[in-house]
Amino acid sequence: MSSGTDLLPTASGTRIRAVLAELARPHRPIAVVTLVVLVAGAAVSLLVAPLLGEIVDRVAEAQGADAVLSPVLALAGIAVAQGLLAALGVALAARFCETLLAGLRERFVDRALHLPQARIESAGAGDLTSRVTDDVSVVSEAVREAVPELARSALMVALTLVGLAVLDWRFLLAALLAAPVQVWTAKAFLGRSTPLYTAQRIAGGAQQQHLLDTSAGLPTVRAFRLHERHASAIAERAAEVARLAVAVVRMHTQLFARLNLAEFIGLAAVLVTGFWLVGAGATTIGTASAAALYFVNLFTPINVVLFQLDAAQTALAGLRRLVGVADLDRPQEPATPATADGARVRVRGLTHHYVDGHPVLSEVDLDVAPGERVALVGASGAGKSTLAGIVAGVHAPAAGTVEIGGARLDELDSEGRRDAVALVTQEVHVFAGSLGADLRLARPDASDDDLLAALDRVGAGSWARALPDGLDTVVGDGGHRLPVVAAQQLALARVVLTDPRVLVLDEATAEAGSAGARALEESAEAALAGRTGLVVAHRLTQAATADRVVVLDDGLVVEQGPHDELVAAGGRYALLWAAWTGARSAQPSPSPQS
């Protein structure tokens, strides 16, 4: 099994930019419109300060009330325009980002589905799952809120600085005196906030888990008089949660104190510059007021940038992990794919290991004639499932070849492979949706009659017709729950619809009770009819009815031949058969390997 240390890749900043640029290319028009609206919104809001300055000048020059009417009306118009443009800009930015994210998710799923199973296992399935769940939700949240706000506020800051420079370059210089304190504040905050928030989340989760454990295990706690130990463990965790909450509040207080200091320095510098310039006759009181207002207007967007940078930083970590997978190369289809002709299976020199130095299959050769039914038997861990998975193309072998109909499996394209071989294991999945849609995954153009015929063939027609809405009945998660036997029959009906030449069954009948197992054996027989079959036989009745039995032991083929011959030969298979039949007479449905 996996050690979980060989995690899936994470992307560098350059790759993230490249992948996002590629995904954004088809949506360039909406990106341009978004940028124009955001810039227009920010630019319109910049008109407020000079207009207020104008009012100040007119009042200072003691012009009448009529003189200020036009700037006041203009201010009202600007307020409306600014509100509309800001709302439209943020909505457009969110839509653009959502489109990008949807593209990224599609690409991620595509690459994840093409990852070799061994690669997923070596990373640990949790790595992929957490990327699809946690990372996607963190990035989606940022895309919905942080990114549009961040873009708008960053634009506001940039344009306001330009506005200050347009009023007088000395105002800009004065305002920039606040920058070092702001940069220092941002660095200190971003360095501390992410680890602190993470620790807070972990501590909260641990506290909740402990509370749940204690309440679920209350009888045990009482029985062993563990009250005090549990209470003190909960108190410890609660204290940790409280300590972290205080630390977060302290961090925020410090942040605001430093930001206030920066605001004080900047505003003081702009006002002093204003006094000096007005005194020197270089500017008017109105312009100096506009400069001060510009600077005050910077407070909010700078705070937004700081807070959203924090969210954006967390989202970036998620994005690295999403793009890491989305940026993987898609397995290439062979340039000139081989064509399988017939249903003969030929395995040569097959060697496989999951962990270096621990071979699971060693130099296995196997021939299965077209239409022949071969049962794979052997003790637990002998390598049966591994061999079945490799013949079905699920695992790539470390060495050796598998040919179907004279074509090497790795030289067939995906369609060729689908026509050549299918695998049904006990872990069948009923996809959420209608029964018909679930079956059409195997053959999208199948008519309802085709679907019913496939279900009839595997003995599932009667229950399928009895469903409340027949083929339209919603099955899977949240729908009509299918029992194990029905779910397996559904998988076998999909095989009938795909119609591969070779069918590999791995424990397809092992999970059902004995009556269910018999029904499934019949379904499996029906699905196997007319195909070459390789069946991992946990129930040796399946081996007894096969054309040939292949016995695996520790990754080696140690015996093969028809059931009767092997039983008569008194070798390895005869022992397994004796154990199976002996155990069956003692117990109704044992496993032969147990």
Ligand SMILES: Nc1ncnc2c1ncn2[C@@H]1O[C@H](COP(=O)(O)OP(=O)(O)OP(=O)(O)O)[C@@H](O)[C@H]1O
């Ligand atoms: N994904 C994996 N990672 C690491 N080792 C594995 C993996 N799958 C199987 N193995 C190991 O490979 C060996 C062969 O396993 P395999 O499942 O092929 O045997 P099997 O004959 O089908 O056994 P069973 O009847 O118990 O299913 C076993 O030792 C097993 O522990």
